Amino acid sequence: MNHPASPPLSAAVASAAQTASTNDDFPPGSVCLIGAGPGDPELITVKGLNRLQRAEVVLYDHLVDPAVLALASPSAWRIDVGKEASRHTLPQDEINALLVRQARQGRRVARLKGGDPFLFGRGGEEVQALAEAGIPCEVIPGITAACGAAARGLIPLTHRDYAQGVSFVTGHRRDGEDELEWTRHTGAEETLVIYMGLAEAARICAELMRHGRPGTTPAAVIERATTPQQRIVSADLATLPAHIAAAGVRPPALLIIGEVVRLYPTLNAASVPTATWPA
Secondary structure, rough: OOOOOOOOOHHHHHHHHHHOOOOOOOOOOEEEEEEEEOOHHOOOHHHHHHHHHHHHEEEEEEEOOOHHHHOOOOOOOEEEEEEOOOOOOOOOHHHHHHHHHHHHHOOOEEEOOOOOOOOOOOHHHHHHHHHHOOOOOOEOOOOOOOHHHHHOOOOOOOOOEEOOOOEEEEEOOOOOOOOOOOOOOOOOOOOEEEEEOOOHHHHHHHHHHHHOOOOOOEEEEOOOOOOOOOOOEEEEOOOOHHHHHHHHOOOOEEEEEEHHHHHHHHHHHHHOOOOOOOO
16 A cells, blocks of 8 residues: 655644644643753754743753754743753752743743753743742753763663663752762662763762672763763773863763663663754
């Protein structure tokens, strides 16, 4: 049986976006939390792109790549709200209040977040504030940094021969918070991905080894994942902090620790160069 040829992907995406824009799925006076993905503007979802292009106000985080922000409507009011570990342009309470205020003025409001809104993005707190204020909201997931970094770096997070599970944790702790339960993350069959852990890499590696993870465990740090400036530094757990310092790695970056990193040299040798966009 002959089947009609599928339309080119770009045409299919454009058609889906056009269909979505004719529906009242982003009404005035509502807020949409959009996962911008890990950096590459082509990794935002079709639905996320649709909402972003229709937004009249865009509140964006520091980690959102300028190439993603450029996809918003030229007429949209862009508001930088910061949200970097060491630099908050606005406190979270003020961001919540700003979302509510803009929605109550009848605008379509996009809250653009790096990665996924509900994974170390404080999206849950913002949705709570909107719900308490009676503001309709929607959350559109995004590719989180761990998945983007692993895919672009060709480091599988799970593998039948190396890792049966994966844990995502944050290396950035608020003052007074309890320490991470390190003993839960020392198993050889688990991949550990640490967000916002670059500044604490030496302490993190030392604690993992102190609680039983071998210093010979393969590890890597991925800087600015999926962007043209992506860099990967690999070593073992014991020497990773020294390699990070020697390479001058800067945030945003995440750590991947586990046996799956052993595959990086072999798989990376077979990688296909990816298209880039202006830095």
